[in-house]
Amino acid sequence: MKVKLWGTRGSVPSPGPETIRYGGNTSCVGVTLSDGSLLALDAGTGIRNLGLSLPEEPTRLHILLTHLHLDHIQGLVFFAPAFRPQTEIVIWGPASPEASLRDRIARYISAPLSPVEVRELPCDVSFKHTPETEWEIGSARIRAASVAHRGPTLGYRIDDGDTSLAYIPDHEPALGADLEALEEDWISGFALARDASMLIHDGQYADAEYPDHVGWGHSSLSHALSFARRTGAKRTVLFHHDPMHSDERLDQLGTEARERWTAFGGDAGAIELGVEGGEYEPRAEPRSPARIV
Amino acid sequence: MTQSQRPLELILARNLMSALSTPAFLVDEGGLLVFYNEAAGVLLGKRFEELGTVGPQEWGAMFGPFDGAGEPIPYDELPLVVAVRNGRPAHASFSIRSTDGAAHEVEVSAFPILTAHGSQGAIAVCWPAASNGAGA
Numbered sequence: 001m002k003v004k005l006w007g008t009r010g011s012v013p014s015p016g017p018e019t020i021r022y023g024g025n026t027s028c029v030g031v032t033l034s035d036g037s038l039l040a041l042d043a044g045t046g047i048r049n050l051g052l053s054l055p056e057e058p059t060r061l062h063i064l065l066t067h068l069h070l071d072h073i074q075g076l077v078f079f080a081p082a083f084r085p086q087t088e089i090v091i092w093g094p095a096s097p098e099a100s101l102r103d104r105i106a107r108y109i110s111a112p113l114s115p116v117e118v119r120e121l122p123c124d125v126s127f128k129h130t131p132e133t134e135w136e137i138g139s140a141r142i143r144a145a146s147v148a149h150r151g152p153t154l155g156y157r158i159d160d161g162d163t164s165l166a167y168i169p170d171h172e173p174a175l176g177a178d179l180e181a182l183e184e185d186w187i188s189g190f191a192l193a194r195d196a197s198m199l200i201h202d203g204q205y206a207d208a209e210y211p212d213h214v215g216w217g218h219s220s221l222s223h224a225l226s227f228a229r230r231t232g233a234k235r236t237v238l239f240h241h242d243p244m245h246s247d248e249r250l251d252q253l254g255t256e257a258r259e260r261w262t263a264f265g266g267d268a269g270a271i272e273l274g275v276e277g278g279e280y281e282p283r284a285e286p287r288s289p290a291r292i293v
Numbered sequence: 294m295t296q297s298q299r300p301l302e303l304i305l306a307r308n309l310m311s312a313l314s315t316p317a318f319l320v321d322e323g324g325l326l327v328f329y330n331e332a333a334g335v336l337l338g339k340r341f342e343e344l345g346t347v348g349p350q351e352w353g354a355m356f357g358p359f360d361g362a363g364e365p366i367p368y369d370e371l372p373l374v375v376a377v378r379n380g381r382p383a384h385a386s387f388s389i390r391s392t393d394g395a396a397h398e399v400e401v402s403a404f405p406i407l408t409a410h411g412s413q414g415a416i417a418v419c420w421p422a423a424s425n426g427a428g429a
Contacts, residue, residue, distance in 0.1 A: 097409060132410055145298070146300075148301065148304070175305075176305075176309060176311060176312055177308045185298055186299055186304055186307060187304070188301055188304050188305075190298060191298035
């Protein structure tokens, strides 16, 4: 399994000289499974560059949406493969009692917000609600589960051979709860991340910022570290950076994260802040996957 | 998903209940009591962390509930059980016995936790009986 971060920013695209190193594109992670199958985790603005990286030959890929907030779907209408008839796209996402996944996404991919309608996309696109039970895509077993955020929101776990990736980019597991004291089965998202080779997790707020954002659906640094430690993830990448956080501020938070992780007894190299363009090859052992770029 | 993970709706219900000063109880989809909050612990005389998850027989022996004649109320008639089994709200008045032996008349309203995947459990909120004066 190979993983590439195409967008690490949360909430809203944040381009500019002050965010050039960590990136300004919103949530999107590309995953190439061991059999060559392609997954895109979320379709924020980062998916535009993912699309540009793909060859124009016939392509089949799966887009796994955690939820339908704009920073996770905004890139769909700028995803070049969607405009090729030889592309087959399966979009997975959370069910809602209100409307189908297709109809909810069509609220964005329709006038006046979009110049095209879903029915006008030249590609072969289908929409599927994630099943309650594990399912297979290519060489991987996929699990989705509801996690604590605003509105119907999923986290994903992808098991491919002996490696696993947990992706929970928007998550507030500490809402009304003490993560250090709770039993494991009472922690939102715990089973998805348990002993994962790699965990990509919400780390939007500094601790001092969190009190002004309780209930907004995101984690403080302390919460993200506690969640990672409790779940036993081998490697953690903090993600969904606040749009107000400059590269300099994120450097500070990364340093704090490593210091606190080592104070927990962890390996400083096993925790980091996600950088747009970062590539990984998660491994079951040793405890940290090799960063290849 | 491992078998031990609680449904998110139960997790959020527990988190909400933890912040309430009204006694509140939570059962899972099988009707097993899986949590009660600090206010309920004060009422019962025992914190949930001391008691842990218990089945209906053990619960009944410790706390009741009892009807006006002091007779145990059948398990199937308890509002929480009705709510979780029938997927409908339920309300009742009865007495419970705290660990110091004192009887407390209470009114209980229970409602099911229904999700896209069916019933995940039920919540019961408890007030001192109206004849005792103000609510919690």
